[in-house]
Amino acid sequence: MERTRRRLAALQDSVSPYPSDVSGRLVRDESGAGRRAGHVIGGRQENSWSPSIWARHFGRAPYWTIGVADQHITVMTPTGVVNIHVAEREKLRFEHGSVWVRMSAPELGVIQPLTGLAKRAVAEFNHAVAREFDEYESTLDLQPFVDALVRWWSSFQEATRDAWKMRHWLTEEFIVEWDRSLGHTVSGTALSTGQQRALSARVSGVEAEAFNAAFGDWTVRSHAADQNDALVNLELIDERSFFDRIEKTPLTDEQARAVICFDNRVQLVASAGSGKTSTMVAKAGWTIRKALADADEILLLAFNKAAAAELGDRCAARLANAGIPSDGLNATTFHAFGLRVIGEATGEKPRLAPGLDNNNGVGLLADVVRALRRGSPEFAARWSLFQNVLGVPVSAEAEPEPDAWDPQKRRSGYRALNLDIMKSAGERAIANWLIKAGVDFEYERPYEVNVADDQHSQYRPDFFYPSIGVYHEHWALVHGQVEPPGYEGYLESSAWKKRVHSANGTTLIETAAKDLGNGSLFAQLERQLRAGGVEPDFDPDRPVPGSPLLTDREMLNLFRTFLAHAKSNRLEPADLRSRVAKARNGTPDLRESLFLDLFDDVREEWDSRLREASEVDFEDMLNQATDLVEAGKWLSPFRVVLVDEFQDASHARARLVKALVNRPAHFLFAVGDDWQSIYRFAGSDISAMTQFEETFGAGHVMRLERTFRSSQELSTLAGDFVMKNPNQLAKKVRSEGSHPAPVELALVDTDAGVTDAIAQRLSELSAAVSEGSSLSVKILGRYRYEEELVPRTRYRGLDVTFQTVHSSKGLEADHVIIPGLNRGGFPSTKEDDPLLRLALPEGDDYPHAEERRLFYVALTRARDSVLLIARSGRESEFVTELISDGVISLLGDHEAGEAPERCPQCGRGLMVVRQGRYGPFLACNRFPACTSKRSITS
Numbered sequence: 001m002e003r004t005r006r007r008l009a010a011l012q013d014s015v016s017p018y019p020s021d022v023s024g025r026l027v028r029d030e031s032g033a034g035r036r037a038g039h040v041i042g043g044r045q046e047n048s049w050s051p052s053i054w055a056r057h058f059g060r061a062p063y064w065t066i067g068v069a070d071q072h073i074t075v076m077t078p079t080g081v082v083n084i085h086v087a088e089r090e091k092l093r094f095e096h097g098s099v100w101v102r103m104s105a106p107e108l109g110v111i112q113p114l115t116g117l118a119k120r121a122v123a124e125f126n127h128a129v130a131r132e133f134d135e136y137e138s139t140l141d142l143q144p145f146v147d148a149l150v151r152w153w154s155s156f157q158e159a160t161r162d163a164w165k166m167r168h169w170l171t172e173e174f175i176v177e178w179d180r181s182l183g184h185t186v187s188g189t190a191l192s193t194g195q196q197r198a199l200s201a202r203v204s205g206v207e208a209e210a211f212n213a214a215f216g217d218w219t220v221r222s223h224a225a226d227q228n229d230a231l232v233n234l235e236l237i238d239e240r241s242f243f244d245r246i247e248k249t250p251l252t253d254e255q256a257r258a259v260i261c262f263d264n265r266v267q268l269v270a271s272a273g274s275g276k277t278s279t280m281v282a283k284a285g286w287t288i289r290k291a292l293a294d295a296d297e298i299l300l301l302a303f304n305k306a307a308a309a310e311l312g313d314r315c316a317a318r319l320a321n322a323g324i325p326s327d328g329l330n331a332t333t334f335h336a337f338g339l340r341v342i343g344e345a346t347g348e349k350p351r352l353a354p355g356l357d358n359n360n361g362v363g364l365l366a367d368v369v370r371a372l373r374r375g376s377p378e379f380a381a382r383w384s385l386f387q388n389v390l391g392v393p394v395s396a397e398a399e400p401e402p403d404a405w406d407p408q409k410r411r412s413g414y415r416a417l418n419l420d421i422m423k424s425a426g427e428r429a430i431a432n433w434l435i436k437a438g439v440d441f442e443y444e445r446p447y448e449v450n451v452a453d454d455q456h457s458q459y460r461p462d463f464f465y466p467s468i469g470v471y472h473e474h475w476a477l478v479h480g481q482v483e484p485p486g487y488e489g490y491l492e493s494s495a496w497k498k499r500v501h502s503a504n505g506t507t508l509i510e511t512a513a514k515d516l517g518n519g520s521l522f523a524q525l526e527r528q529l530r531a532g533g534v535e536p537d538f539d540p541d542r543p544v545p546g547s548p549l550l551t552d553r554e555m556l557n558l559f560r561t562f563l564a565h566a567k568s569n570r571l572e573p574a575d576l577r578s579r580v581a582k583a584r585n586g587t588p589d590l591r592e593s594l595f596l597d598l599f600d601d602v603r604e605e606w607d608s609r610l611r612e613a614s615e616v617d618f619e620d621m622l623n624q625a626t627d628l629v630e631a632g633k634w635l636s637p638f639r640v641v642l643v644d645e646f647q648d649a650s651h652a653r654a655r656l657v658k659a660l661v662n663r664p665a666h667f668l669f670a671v672g673d674d675w676q677s678i679y680r681f682a683g684s685d686i687s688a689m690t691q692f693e694e695t696f697g698a699g700h701v702m703r704l705e706r707t708f709r710s711s712q713e714l715s716t717l718a719g720d721f722v723m724k725n726p727n728q729l730a731k732k733v734r735s736e737g738s739h740p741a742p743v744e745l746a747l748v749d750t751d752a753g754v755t756d757a758i759a760q761r762l763s764e765l766s767a768a769v770s771e772g773s774s775l776s777v778k779i780l781g782r783y784r785y786e787e788e789l790v791p792r793t794r795y796r797g798l799d800v801t802f803q804t805v806h807s808s809k810g811l812e813a814d815h816v817i818i819p820g821l822n823r824g825g826f827p828s829t830k831e832d833d834p835l836l837r838l839a840l841p842e843g844d845d846y847p848h849a850e851e852r853r854l855f856y857v858a859l860t861r862a863r864d865s866v867l868l869i870a871r872s873g874r875e876s877e878f879v880t881e882l883i884s885d886g887v888i889s890l891l892g893d894h895e896a897g898e899a900p901e902r903c904p905q906c907g908r909g910l911m912v913v914r915q916g917r918y919g920p921f922l923a924c925n926r927f928p929a930c931t932s933k934r935s936i937t938s
Contacts, residue, residue, distance in 0.1 A: 093105065393834055
């Protein structure tokens with residue numbers, strides 16, 4: 001018996017993971033500790049085996065040894081020594097061959113099988129291991145381990161009973177804590193499979209329950225889930241009076257379940273019109289009623305003053321009606337809260353820069369840019385270069401869609417600043433640069449020598465500079481590049497053109513599309529022009545007849561949006577530069593680099609003005625508040641944080657929220673709808689919703705899928721539309737209302753026709769209103785200027801208002817009219833600039849992702865019907881999509897006939913009737929981007 005105790009003590013002190021390492025991993029012993037059974041390693045001694053001399057000579061087996069001693073198995077290989085407990089013997093693999101046996105142990109790092117062991121030796125080894133294992137099992141006293149499990153089980157049962165008595169939720173924090181303590185209890189003793197079987201057969205009663213908790217299919221998480229489900233079902237019955245009366249209308253079961261669920265982290269994905277505000281009010285009342293927190297420990301955060309005021313007023317009124325004290329309940333905006341944190345933590349409340357609330361501070365940024373352009377000719381030139389030459393993405397691999405039609409050359413193209421139409425976006429970029437540089441040129445002028453032959457038409461070089469008699473070709477491909485589909489024979493044609501110049505002694509300047517992206521093209525062109533005697537003088541103020549690629553307003557919106565995201569995500573200049581795309585030759589992308597050059601100057605001037613005025617912007621203020629909370633310099637009195645419209649949270653707001661609840665016994669209830677995330681221009685980051693658990697930790701994700709607003713038909717149409725983006729969270733909106741064919745489309749020919757279509761719909765609605773009643777109608781424009789299309793007439797029984805789609809969020813009306821659904825208007829083609837990916841943690845690369853969500857918001861403002869209005873032949877992609885899906889009804893000429901078919905060439909447009917010299921024909925409405933056409937008779 002004394003010998004057994006000594007061996008057990010040796011086992012406890014061994015380098016083996018047994019019995020202290022519950023993970024059961026195999027440990028490579030490279031320290032020599034395995035050599036303590038020295039008589040095992042080396043020669044053929046008792047309980048050690050190695051390949052015979054015959055195996056090493058004829059079978060070329062390596063020299064290796066396996067031995068058993070002191071309840072351990074030792075393997076000596078040419079690369080090291082491995083020492084494991086006999087309880088882990090199953091991790092050695094033996095494969096019997098015709099003569100010898102091969103051994104491998106992948107988990108030990110012995111991947112290449114070791115051969116040469118005699119079959120008799122393996123049998124002896126297995127016998128020795130079994131003998132040692134039997135001794136191990138017979139000498140190990142497991143009762144203290146069982147007692148420890150019973151103590152854990154009893155404590156756990158008591159904790160869950162207490163929570164049940166108090167009607168408290170078993171939180172993620174509770175689950176993790178008890179899971180960890182169970183793991184700690186089990187890790188004190190590692191049991192083999194055989195030991196587990198033996199112990200399972202021996203225990204009964206509470207010991208059996210405790211054993212099953214440790215080794216059976218029972219888990220802390222499954223137990224908590226069952227108890228929480230039972231709690232929900234009980235509270236739905238016992239607290240029905242609370243749920244029926246806390247708001248003016250009774251809460252639905254899904255709303256009540258969201259109220260009862262009181263996990264540390266709860267995300268409520270709320271469909272449009274599903275009663276999220278009622279749920280938040282009830283949540284605040286429930287928290288106080290159930291003594292989960294006092295009123296002054298509850299913080300409700302909203303995104304604007306109106307929403308915060310509504311939340312606060314609703315809570316005060318409804319809780320008072322329910323007899324629940326709400327004194328100290330705090331409903332505020334993120335900005336007001338951030339200012340409070342900084343003021344209380346530092347003793348100096350910062351001052352927000354005046355003007356930030358007006359259009360997100362775009363006016364302030366306009367002042368910054370104006371000063372930079374006046375004070376720095378270099379900045380002005382770079383600003384003009386970006387605005388006029390690189391305003392839209394263009395590369396050798398992809399070009400933007402054509403935006404113009406050349407009736408003389410009968411082809412689509414790109415309109416330059418001088419109103420000429422270029423055949424490629426790269427040529428337009430060059431032309432715009434030449435125009436701003438004051439370089440006189442002629443586009444596609446016939447070559448001075450007639451070189452037409454049976455294989456070639458008369459040659460027309462891309463550019464001709466008359467002052468120096470020099471030609472210029474901008475090659476789409478150069479020697480060494482592969483000709484993609486559609487460019488077959490391009491390189492041979494280029495070679496022919498070069499031979500023409502060589503044969504006729506004319507000078508040719510060459511540039512290549514591949515050099516446009518990496519930034520070397522304009523430097524090369526300027527160098528060649530100067531060598532020929534032309535002095536380019538880039539003047540940002542040089543007057544031109546055409547329009548820039550980006551208007552001043554579009555430029556300012558782009559830079560303000562980028563600034564908000566860069567600051568919110570705490571990206572410094574070096575961080576942004578590291579994200580710039582690289583061209584094939586490794587040089588940074590010209591457009592992205594030029595933008596960041598401008599942005600660095602804008603950001604520096606913006607911040608300088610804030611410092612001089614002792615002011616802050618929204619992003620810096622939120623970041624500073626978060627730093628103070630994270631550093632413990634401001635101790636939050638709030639244990640429960642409820643956030644409204646969480647889909648609009650920026651990275652800075654999300655980080656502040658995380659800091660507030662990043663302590664034990666703190667709770668976050670975040671309510672939002674990722675389908676309605678439409679404020680990226682103001683810094684919102686949809687990943688706060690779509691990556692909730694990755695950001696805030698594990699918890700519950702719940703859904704409000706019943707809408708009280710729109711009909712089932714409209715809810716399904718709008719939901720299917722937005723869910724075409726696979727990055728959106730899935731949900732199925734339900735409604736008890738029905739309204740067949742809720743969305744109609746009116747196609748008109750002119751802007752006046754838009755006004756007429758609106759007037760006609762309003763007249764129809766007015767005629768249907770019974771005496772003494774009224775209907776609400778919202779006319780929703782993608783842009784503010786569309787208000788000019790609204791008729792000024794008053795209509796009996798109608799409350800008609802115009803709003804932009806952005807400002808309509810959270811509102812509703814009986815009927816909605818959406819004009820301006822024209823190509824390039826809605827969806828906007830300039831709101832999703834790829835440059836924004838440099839400042840976003842993770843972009844949504846689905847086409848028109850934000851615009852798609854914006855259109856969803858517009859559709860779901862309606863209770864009954866939606867009228868879409870588009871210019872015939874210029875229908876937007878969204879209209880084309882809805883027509884192709886067969887989910888909208890067409891008014892007018894198409895009402896009784898078939899809907900326009902989708903373009904067979906591009907798949908994105910509609911085939912519409914056009915008038916030509918020889919009568920009507922069908923053409924794609926995406927013309928000139930798509931030139932598909934056919935005769936009507938076909």
